[in-house]
Amino acid sequence: MMSLLLRGAIRLYQLTLAYFFVGACRYEPSCSSYAAEAVARHGALRGSWLAAHRLCRCGPWGAGGYDPVPSRGLAAERPTLSCHPAERC
Numbered sequence: 583m584m585s586l587l588l589r590g591a592i593r594l595y596q597l598t599l600a601y602f603f604v605g606a607c608r609y610e611p612s613c614s615s616y617a618a619e620a621v622a623r624h625g626a627l628r629g630s631w632l633a634a635h636r637l638c639r640c641g642p643w644g645a646g647g648y649d650p651v652p653s654r655g656l657a658a659e660r661p662t663l664s665c666h667p668a669e670r671c
Contacts, residue, residue, distance in 0.1 A: 584626035592618045608646030613637055619651045 596614050607613055616636050621629030632651065639649075 585621050585629070588621045588626055588630065589618055592621070608640060608644050609636070609649045610647070611650070613640050616649070616651055623651055623654060 592614055596618075600612075600614055609616070611619070613633070613636055617629070617633035620632040620636075623629065624632060636649065
């Protein structure tokens with residue numbers, strides 16, 4: 583239920599406020615798409631944690647690039663909340 587409410591709030595943001603930030607995201611997929619997928623794939627609590635981690639990295643100091651939502655098997659590796667770019671192989 584909570585997951586559905588979060589995804590609805592993210593979708594509402596995408597349909598309204600995201601219009602003003604078109605082209606501002608440094609990552610692919612965009613932060614809102616990442617958050618929606620993370621909540622759908624990992625649930626409300628873990629998905630929110632992943633989305634917060636991603637938003638913290640998405641600033642002027644972030645490197646950007648392709649940063650997909652980790653698969654469910656990799657979810658056991660809890661990333662620390664940090665504003666440094668992700669280290670991907």
